[in-house]
Amino acid sequence: MQAAVMEESNVETVEQTTTNNKQEHGQLEQPSSPTSVATPTSTNSGNTSNATPTFSYDDLFPALPANTAAPISSNAAPPCVRVTTTQKTQVLHVTGEERKTTESDKFGEGESKRICQQISKDTGAQIEIAGGKNQSLTFLIKGKQSEILDARRRILMHFSTQASKLVSIPKEHHRVILGKRGDRLRELERVTATRINIPSQTEESDNITISGTKEGIEKAEQEIRQLSAEQYKKCSDRTSVPKVYHPFIVGPNNENLTKLMEETGAKINVPPQSVQKDEIVISGEKDAVANAKAKVEAIYKEMEKKCSTVSVEVAKSQHRYVIGPKGSTLADILRITGVSVEMPPTDSPLETITLRGPQVALGNALTVVYQKANSVKSVEIEAPNWTHKYVIGRKGANMRQLEEECPNVNVFCLDDKIKLEGDPERVDQATIYINDIVRNYLDHYTYVVMTVNPSYYKHIIGKAGANVNRLKDELKVNINIEEDQNNIRIEGPKDGVQQAQLELQEKIDKLENEKSKDVIIDRRLHRSIIGTKGEKIRELKDRYRQVTITIPSPQENTDIVKLRGPKEDVDKCHKDLLKLVKEIQESSHIIEVPIFKQFHKFVIGKGGANIKKIRDETQTKIDLPAEGDTNEVIVITGKKENVLEAKERIQKIQNELSDIVSEEVQIAPKFYNSIIGTGGKLISAIMEECGGVSIKFPTSDSKSDKVCFRCKAYIRPFLLIY
Structure with missing residues (x-):
């Protein structure tokens, strides 16, 4: 199976000549006529007695007579020229089987899109990506030829399954593969989208390592072997055999080719099926090369005489069952019947399969093809994406039960479908089982998606998820917050989903009517705002119960006090808070009063009576130094007028005593x-x-x-x- 198929077309080409385009680019390809599946037709290239007369291209389209008109005058318009552009467009297709990863990326989004953007930036090519339901990827690449080749190689490295292969090439041929300053090797890597590692001159190994996709490895190996074969000069030869006869030369699983090389002692390089080349390169000793070439051409001539063809229409989805894992079924058909089965490219919409071989074997081969095509049944069940996890079941319980009842049935969850493949009878049984599950959840379950401002998430979730967990437990629903899309998805029983939506909408409406306000207050005043045992802040919170007042902790080292709640209440709370701050600031006037140490005890009074009286009557805070402290200063804090009064009264005590x-x-x-x-x-x-x-x-x-x-x-x- 091809890992990737490339289509190429020049764009923006302005054709101003009237020359025959097909004469410039090669012979016209004659369209093949479709053949009915029920009544396949065959043609025998070796027997022409009963065949319908055929006509050549020249018979059907004779050349126009030579132009004998007078020469064009000198003042006639100059001949038109063709204007072309260096910009090209190529389509790269990576099948689901050859894709490196199968997670569901939506048409270039997510990681795939990021990778393509980086490749486009590095190479200068424009890249568009699209994904198919069968997990395949299609890339549209635009740019110069060199940019396209570089981008193609990088795309395959990232998105296609990478393999590696060791190819033994004589050490003396390595320099030819490298080319001048490694140019040939780099060009080969670009064209085949592979990575080729050639051992250094100090190493004795002949092995060259090729890493990349299966198709790329095959192409690179073909080119390397061809370069190596050319170095044999006096002991290499080429023969052109139409591509359709290569399978008979190679044989099933290379059996015929291996036998030919053993018998002749020559190396025979047949291009792989994915490489559209007719030329077969043979290298070795002169006699061995001549012998091998004669045998190859003999097989070709014999099959050309014996072969007939029959074309059948088989649904595209069934082609891979005809091909088999790594082409094993095609090899089996060739071994058993001697008939080659030619499949259309995987990215082609054509459904026609051509069988080529001896007339007597075509019937048997056709039967085998039909058997293989119908050996596996494929069914797609309409199932919205949100039902897939219920089909799988908790910890895969439903899938385990399905596997027990319907073994060897493969289940694939696509976008809004579930695909089943396997034995026809068991697939029918599995279809009923999965349809019942899907229908049950569609009848009793539903989901809604609510668009929510991301700033509301933490309030909706609640502390440690309290709000959301309560709804989940009480209503038996699943609530998922899709932060990248600003959505909240509620899924579960219809009644539960409806109730959860109502409660969340009510919460959202309330949040939309709320406002947040940051109040900058000197952090040194925060303790005063809180008050003794939180009395002052509690009084403010009781007055505005719907407003959340958040005062930062000392460790946060910030002046910002946050208010959140209904708009009107937040504004009122803000005014009262500023009023409280002003009162605290006014009550924070500080005066230091020096009083001789021997008079401190008289200021305090018996049992603290004097100092208590001054504090109560002046509403001030009076701090005296400790008994053992030599400092004489008494600090008074409060409103300015009260502080001055307290100072006067303390000084009066001292003056009366001395x-x-x-x-x-x-x-x-x-x-x-x-x-x-x-x-x-x-x-x-x-x-x-x-x-x-x-x-x-x-x-x-x-x-x-x-x-x-x-x-x-x-x-x-x-x-x-x-």
Whole structure:
């Protein structure tokens, strides 16, 4: 069976001459007349006494008389010229049997389309791909001849089953196959769409490895052997034998050819069936070549006299049963009856099969062909694609039962069909079985496809799939989200599918009425928004129950707070949230109050009474340094007016206990470092010399130039003098 068949045609050719196109491109092919299956006709090329008179092409179409008209005048129009283009079109067909992979790709989509686009980019050729129901692939390739050959080779490497073969060629002939700088080898690889590995000069091996499709390997081997045969020069010869007589020379499974080579000692290279060449190359010793050539020509002459032909019409789908696995059935027919069966190309729509052989054997061969064609029955059952998994059954249960009841019946799931092949009786039985399953699911099951915005998927699925799993369990349906097509597919019992669709549609309608809003809030305020034990955020959520408020965790390191819910509620919640943030910001005014360490206990009061009273009455947060900490600063946080009040009350406690005065002196910030000194040594010395005065400089971000001095009242005059 051919792995791939190539058709070629020139495109955009402008013919402006009136010359006979057939005279330029070869002899006209005479169409063969169709023959009825019921009454096959035969012609005996060796017996012409009862044959109908035949006419040659020249008899039917005599040549026109010579042109004797006067010469064309000098002012006549110049002769027309033919304008052609270098662009060509080729069709490459890869059968289902020879296809590397059989997964269901839809006419060039998915991985197949991506591969073709890459090949087109690399080679410059335009490629279109189409798939057949029998898993075959057809490629339309357009471009220059060199681009087409390169693209064809790459396509076959990716899509056709690759095989390899070792061909023994004398070492001294390898350089001829390589050609100058390897040009001949590269051209051979392009033309045959194969990969050819020739051993290096340092290796002693004669074997050349050819990898590719079956057809490509055959073509490459033919060309390599032909190149090798030509190197024998004085001991090689050629003879032209019509292609239709090659099977009689080769014999079933090469039996005749092997015998001829053993008897003569010559190498006989007959082109494989897929290569349309008549020439047979014979190489070896002179006597052996002459002997082999004589025997080959004798077989040809004998079969030419004895052979008759008969043509029959057989459904295209049954041809492969006549051919058999790897052509085994054709070989068996040739061995048993001595008749060659000629099949049309696999990609041809023709259904005519021609039998060629002795007249007395044609009847028996015809019977065998009919038997083989009808030995297997093929049936296609209409079954929508979604029913295929139910036909197969859970974990293949239905298929196992079918195999037990109808053994040796092959089942193929196509697009919207199921194909059965096998023994006619068992195929009929399997057809009833599968039809019952399909009809049952068509009657009770259905499916719907809903187009959904992908942003809704996570809300429809629910946390850990809770929403979808509930519908599956309660309604006994399958729900699949087809993300690449923005679809949700619901499949199962009709009532369940209808109910699931209603619930999902209700959810989708609700989501379509919702909106999402991102609110940027300084992450340092997030804890304040949540409040103690979540009190503040809980209050906001209770007020807007249909709004989802998502505050990022500290690890997320983001300022974005997300709101989602009904549009109106989200807008209101957004306003209240910003109001809360403003209140928190206003309540976050901070003042540091330096209080002598010995007075902290009086600020706290007995049992914390004083500090608690100040906190409650001023609604502020007051933080004092730990007991063992030498820091004297008390930090007050809250609304500005409340913070100032708390500060005043704390300072009042200190002033009542000690004659302490405060003084603010305006000093330009540029002098701060000079006053403080290295490591704060200078300012520490000043404070010590002045009897323990406290000097506090404003922070760098306060934009203040006032330095605060605190000390005993009697020290103040000396401080000012200093």
